[in-house]
């Protein structure tokens with residue numbers, strides 16, 4: 001059926017915390033066309049490369065379609081009965097704290113609400129935590145200390161109204177691309193100055209006026225120096241100081257810090273202070289580089305102290321701004337998804353709050369102490385204290401620090417339930433019960449983005465197979481556990497109204513989160529709900545917080561928090577001399593269960609990598625495209641080497657996205673220690689001590705195939721292509737019979753073989769053909785394989801002989817690795833245009849090649865290519881040729 005006549009439906013992107021609106025048009029055949037919603041206040045029609053490729057990720061590929069128990073398909077009643085029975089039995093035998101939920105910022109608010117109500121109000125434990133703990137728990141804790149509640153004061157428009165935007169530990173260009181595009185547009189029109197504070201040179205530095213590559217974990221010392229300078233320069237706002245307590249103690253602590261620990265020169269530090277103090281309209285954006293730290297909460301408060309001292313908060317173009325990683329991280333915070341919070345920003349430790357929520361829910365039980373935060377929770381599983389675990393839409397066997405240990409703990413847990421859209425995750429493989437959930441595009445509810453805007457996600461496709469929405473699955477288990485009346489929801493609108501009513505209760509306690517204006521929202525109004533920023537009361541919707549003070553501590557004042565620099569908890573030493581930083585790349589999302597399905601997105605960086613400084617690489621004998629083995633006390637990993645001055649000597653960077661499904665030896669969180677911030681419980685993911693050595697590979701390989709390979713090798717990494725898969729390989733033992741090994745890997749026992757080899761050079765090239773169709777090809781060499789990977793991955797029409805030549809034939813020119821994912825434009829194509837003199841600016845590139853003209857996410861890389869104006873000095877990942 002042609003869907004061109006079907007109406008477009010408004011929804012929200014399921015990736016980052018920008019929360020862009022999308023317009024979805026189902027094609028009537030299970031697919032959906034996606035474009036940016038011009039009326040959504042977060043993006044005004046823009047989308048980044050990930051959002052633009054959403055339509056490529058909604059198919060049935062890899063979907064879990066039926067409930068499964070111990071690997072066998074079953075029906076919903078049997079699966080839900082089992083889950084309810086085992087949780088009830090465990091609680092009877094071992095108490096409510098013997099069970100736990102580990103949930104996700106991918107959940108919709110209504111799902112989150114039901115999960116939280118079930119665990120905290122009915123099971124009677126607070127052992128529900130979320131992967132948002134790994135993302136921004138330090139911001140939550142910092143906000144609560146300073147403001148009395150977890151309140152984000154500003155709104156996105158502040159970025160456009162600021163004269164100075166400081167990015168601290170935030171690669172906004174890649175991790176919140178549409179916000180970055182808004183900032184770039186503002187810079188063009190009003191000359192906004194930009195400072196990036198990050199140990200690493202990132203894409204966000206390309207347009208920055210200043211990049212402060214400080215030592216990892218030294219942000220507190222830098223902002224303490226700023227606070228001292230603000231005071232010394234008479235930069236404090238005397239009137240605003242009446243609205244906050246504790247400046248003198250904070251100043252005393254700040255003055256005791258030595259800014260030299262930042263590793264920045266005095267000139268750099270003072271130039272930053274001059275700029276910050278001398279610019280009234282300052283927004284300080286911070287993200288994972290601040291939060292994922294053993295001093296993350298103190299870093300947040302060091303930033304907040306400076307904004308409070310100057311009164312630069314809650315006014316147009318001014319304020320601290322925590323940007324969240326996940327689509328509904330904010331919703332989870334609001335609804336009590338963290339183990340130490342109640343719904344609607346009420347406090348678990350507060351007896352009056354507990355009594356009020358318990359009364360509202362008519363709940364039989366309510367814990368009087370916080371539950372276990374993520375790292376502690378998995379350690380309790382390892383210790384046998386938690387005996388039944390329900391993981392919902394997240395993959396802790398990959399993403400938790402000490403991931404190997406966590407995977408083992410989950411494996412040994414007596415009863416594990418996983419709800420997800422796919423069974424193909426490292427965690428799902430360990431589950432006793434798998435429950436198929438409705439995915440993005442199939443489920444309906446609300447999410448809250450980083451500036452407190454609540455938006456609807458709407459269903460445009462039917463859930464496939466037996467998949468169900470999460471609120472329904474959770475409610476059905478709650479009902480089976482004996483609490484049918486409390487969980488007899490029939491629609492997400494009903495849950496939303498209950499949540500809105502509970503926020504009215506929270507208002508009585510002077511909490512910020514108030515959506516009581518939605519309490520009588522009809523089903524029709526919920527269906528049509530436009531993006532709305534909270535608070536939402538009878539008198540209307542909200543704007544900024546704290547411009548006039550009115551903080552949420554009992555005295556209505558904010559708190560300055562005295563903070564001191566603390567170095568990362570684990571320091572490099574002789575055995576582990578490097579500091580490993582981790583983070584996201586532009587075109588992938590979390591563990592790639594959705595974004596990894598898109599060939600376009602996979603073409604940008606197709607393989608896990610580690611960035612290393614040229615001098616370190618030289619010392620270690622590492623060449624571009626080698627493989628490096630990283631070891632920490634917690635684990636090991638193998639990554640492709642990129643040699644770059646983007647990282648400082650002694651420091652490394654590796655991305656977080658690869659898993660047991662896509663590159664089993666490059667699960668970077670296997671190396672990260674389970675060290676946390678003492679207040680927020682957030683793990684330190686940016687400063688892992690590691691050793692580095694060249695992997696002594698006996699052979700390297702590159703394969704293209706129509707189906708995934710079944711490989712046994714020290715290293716492999718797979719990515720989608722338009723025609724199937726591309727796989728990087730390496731092994732440390734010689735293989736005698738390449739044909740036999742390859743036939744096994746490709747699963748082609750009887751396909752025809754075309755091959756060439758050069759025993760002297762140690763190269764082997766094989767292509768398997770059936771019915772005149774190339775099923776796959778393998779290129780093997782003693783050194784990293786030098787061939788045109790992107791050409792080979794994109795040409796299904798060449799003959800086996802052309803294929804085995806490994807390079808472009810005829811007029812076809814190798815595009816090189818993809819830079820512009822929207823139009824599939826490669827680095828080599830762009831460089832050829834630059835070198836020919838045909839293009840000299842971003843606009844020229846856009847006109848000549850279209851690159852950068854859709855979502856704009858690749859503009860920093862285009863600018864980088866223009867600046868270099870010569871072939872890339874360092875081969876891109878997996879681009880040895």
Ligand code: SF4
Nearest residue numbers: 013015016020048051
């Ligand atoms: Fe989605 Fe990109 Fe918008 Fe984030 S910036 S919400 S990933 S479209």
